[in-house]
Amino acid sequence: MPDQLDSNLNFEDRTQEVQRSIRTLFEKIGRDENEITIVYGQMNWGSLSNSVLYTALLEMENDLNILSAEQILADRRIVTRPGSREPGTDEDPEELSETWVRRRQPVITKDISWFINNGDSEEIKNKARKYRERMLLDLYMEHVKMTGETYFPELHRLLKAEWDFSYRNEE
Amino acid sequence: MQLSPDPFIPPETGDGSVELTPLQLIRWIDTSPDLGYLRDAADRLQGRYDSTTGQLTFQTPSVDTVVSRDKGFIKTIRYFFWPRANSIRGKSCASQEFDQSCGNTVNLMAVSTLWDAFTTYPLIQFALTDFFGGAALPTAIALSLGLTAGSNIAGKESCNRTKGKRGSARSALLIFLGLSLLRTAFSGVGLDILINRAGITRGYAEELVDKRIGETSLRIEELSTLKNPVLQEFKAACDATEEQLRELQRNDLRWDSTFRKARGSFVQQAEMRGKTPAQIVAMHGSVSNIPGDCNRQTVQQQLDSQAATDLRGKLKTYKKDQDSLSAYSFLEKHFPEDYKSKFVTTDKGEVEIREGGELVRTSIGQFYSKLIDIERLPGLGFSLFGMIISVVLSGGSVLMLRSKSKSEDMQMSFSNQMLNEREDLLNGYSEKLAASQARREGQATNNGGLNDA
Numbered sequence: 001m002p003d004q005l006d007s008n009l010n011f012e013d014r015t016q017e018v019q020r021s022i023r024t025l026f027e028k029i030g031r032d033e034n035e036i037t038i039v040y041g042q043m044n045w046g047s048l049s050n051s052v053l054y055t056a057l058l059e060m061e062n063d064l065n066i067l068s069a070e071q072i073l074a075d076r077r078i079v080t081r082p083g084s085r086e087p088g089t090d091e092d093p094e095e096l097s098e099t100w101v102r103r104r105q106p107v108i109t110k111d112i113s114w115f116i117n118n119g120d121s122e123e124i125k126n127k128a129r130k131y132r133e134r135m136l137l138d139l140y141m142e143h144v145k146m147t148g149e150t151y152f153p154e155l156h157r158l159l160k161a162e163w164d165f166s167y168r169n170e171e
Numbered sequence: 172m173q174l175s176p177d178p179f180i181p182p183e184t185g186d187g188s189v190e191l192t193p194l195q196l197i198r199w200i201d202t203s204p205d206l207g208y209l210r211d212a213a214d215r216l217q218g219r220y221d222s223t224t225g226q227l228t229f230q231t232p233s234v235d236t237v238v239s240r241d242k243g244f245i246k247t248i249r250y251f252f253w254p255r256a257n258s259i260r261g262k263s264c265a266s267q268e269f270d271q272s273c274g275n276t277v278n279l280m281a282v283s284t285l286w287d288a289f290t291t292y293p294l295i296q297f298a299l300t301d302f303f304g305g306a307a308l309p310t311a312i313a314l315s316l317g318l319t320a321g322s323n324i325a326g327k328e329s330c331n332r333t334k335g336k337r338g339s340a341r342s343a344l345l346i347f348l349g350l351s352l353l354r355t356a357f358s359g360v361g362l363d364i365l366i367n368r369a370g371i372t373r374g375y376a377e378e379l380v381d382k383r384i385g386e387t388s389l390r391i392e393e394l395s396t397l398k399n400p401v402l403q404e405f406k407a408a409c410d411a412t413e414e415q416l417r418e419l420q421r422n423d424l425r426w427d428s429t430f431r432k433a434r435g436s437f438v439q440q441a442e443m444r445g446k447t448p449a450q451i452v453a454m455h456g457s458v459s460n461i462p463g464d465c466n467r468q469t470v471q472q473q474l475d476s477q478a479a480t481d482l483r484g485k486l487k488t489y490k491k492d493q494d495s496l497s498a499y500s501f502l503e504k505h506f507p508e509d510y511k512s513k514f515v516t517t518d519k520g521e522v523e524i525r526e527g528g529e530l531v532r533t534s535i536g537q538f539y540s541k542l543i544d545i546e547r548l549p550g551l552g553f554s555l556f557g558m559i560i561s562v563v564l565s566g567g568s569v570l571m572l573r574s575k576s577k578s579e580d581m582q583m584s585f586s587n588q589m590l591n592e593r594e595d596l597l598n599g600y601s602e603k604l605a606a607s608q609a610r611r612e613g614q615a616t617n618n619g620g621l622n623d624a
Contacts, residue, residue: 106221106222106223107219107220107221107222108219108220108222109217109218109219109220110217110218111214111215111216111217111218112213112214112215112216112217112218112229113214114218115218115220115227119220120220120222124220124227126612127227128218128227128229130608131216131218131229132213132214132216133194133197133604133608134604135212135213135216135229135231135232136197136200136201136209136210136213137193137196137197137200137600137601137604138232138601139209139212139213139232139236139237140196140200140206140209141597141600141601142236142237142238143206143209143237144593144597145237145262146237146238146240146262147257147262148257148260148261148262148263148264148265148584149205149257149265149267149270150264150265150266150593151203151205151265151266151267151270152196152199152200153199154191154192154195154196155196155593155596155597155600156264156266158592158596159264159583159589159592159593159596160266160583162589162592163579163583163586163589163592166588167586167588167589168579
């Protein structure tokens with residue numbers, strides 16, 4: 001199961017265990033429960049899978065601190081160093097960990113909001129944001145064409161001024 | 172420079188022109204509660220990043236995103252009976268405040284036409300019962316809803332008073348007014364049928380009893396004052412023959428035959444002498460077969476007198492029973508044919524008027540006779556209340572539609588010039604978006620540089 005989700009998951013859509021764990025964490029660190037959704041969004045926890053977030057929450061409860069999604073993911077990539085203890089004679093020798101760098105998928109397909117929040121670089125984030133704005137404007141133009149709702153105050157004020165100046169008497 | 176209280180209205184520049192700020196428009200779209208569906212559609216767009224080439228591509232939104240919002244069979248049907256707020260205005264432009272006031276007008280119109288449909292469908296149902304039988308109820312509902320949809324369409328059309336369409340707008344308003352008046356006029360009757368059918372039936376039976384007693388009184392008067400048309404006919408014939416006889420001399424050859432025409436032969440006179448009128452009629456089969464015009468008059472007069480005496484006795488009984496029996500029992504006892512032909516008893520034992528048309532005619536008569544009689548007016552109860560509601564709703568709808576159609580905002584919304592202006596402005600926003608985004612990026616870079624420094 002991947003560490004990150006294709007699209008952000010709301011707090012309400014998390015499993016009961018995760019929700020409970022977040023509430024416990026807030027209780028332990030003395031934060032108000034009402035702040036959960038704000039912190040959840042700020043820390044970008046929505047992008048993490050349930051298992052990764054749950055494991056991280058347990059660690060946060062122990063450490064009494066709050067980590068962002070990026071910090072959680074970064075911690076998961078830290079390579080465990082070999083232990084210094086010599087294996088004892090009365091137990092199995094401890095296996096030394098091996099360094100493994102996860103192979104990243106060459107192509108990522110996700111929602112535009114994911115790229116805005118989690119893009120690898122500022123350039124990707126900017127490009128996604130600009131594209132979203134362009135599409136939002138295009139959709140809005142289509143919306144106005146279909147409904148005639150020129151609710152945007154600046155737009156309607158300009159239209160009204162034009163009407164008063166040029167067309168009122170004609171009509 | 173004057174500060175605008177609205178953050179989305181940029182200040183005007185000195186030469187009167189206004190800077191278009193596409194990013195402010197985007198920010199407004201991002202916060203407007205009504206445009207959530209646009210944000211969802213934009214946020215759902217899929218992006219594809221190829222880390223090997225560094226290429227980032229995105230989907231384009233579906234063309235159906237906006238179009239499909241108000242589509243669907245149920246919505247289409249619903250809009251016939253409860254039109255959209257913006258359906259009475261044009262599609263060129265509209266402010267939020269204007270759309271809210273249009274919504275109020277449309278809601279009042281919809282409530283009015285639906286109330287009229289509810290209050291008049293029983294009238295239509297019973298008017299159709301004689302022709303459609305069991306299908307009368309669904310047909311009446313369909314007709315009522317059809318009239319509702321028609322009224323709503325007329326109401327919507329009445330708002331477009333742009334050049335060249337003023338006549339049709341006026342006609343549409345008149346159609347709306349006509350339909351509303353017609354349905355309002357019968358709304359009280361329809362409600363009366365719906366909630367007071369038993370009372371209407373009882374009233375009808377009482378009317379029938381009064382009618383029959385009245386007819387009996389009239390008949391007695393007619394018979395006792397020698398105004399029976401049959402008697403009048405025999406009398407006229409007798410008078411004419413007697414007149415002819417008076418003009419003839421005894422030695423005239425025509426005297427004998429005229430005398431026989433008036434009185435019959437001496438033999439025939441002898442046969443009838445000493446007999447009762449009934450015996451004379453039995454002897455000749457009918458009054459018109461009795462020989463002698465004046466004999467016929469005499470016998471008919473005696474028969475009428477006898478009939479009047481009989482009817483007086485019956486009338487006495489009727490009046491006594493009218494006070495002691497219910498109208499149904501009275502009719503069943505004295506006029507069983509009427510009772511059988513006009514009424515029917517249901518499985519539940521309730522008496523109902525047999526013909527729907529008769530029920531409608533009776534209920535209209537009863538309702539309006541009470542409506543114009545101030546003493547009986549309270550007897551209408553909820554039906555009168557329902558009719559007053561209909562009058563208020565219909566009147567309010569007509570006034571609001573008329574005032575709305577004459578408002579400047581309405582004219583703007585239908586103006587083709589405003590449509591062109593709107594498209595120009597929106598294109599302006601679209602064209603300037605890239606420049607605004609670039610400027611924002613530049614500012615961000617500068618700020619970053621300054622912070623670094």
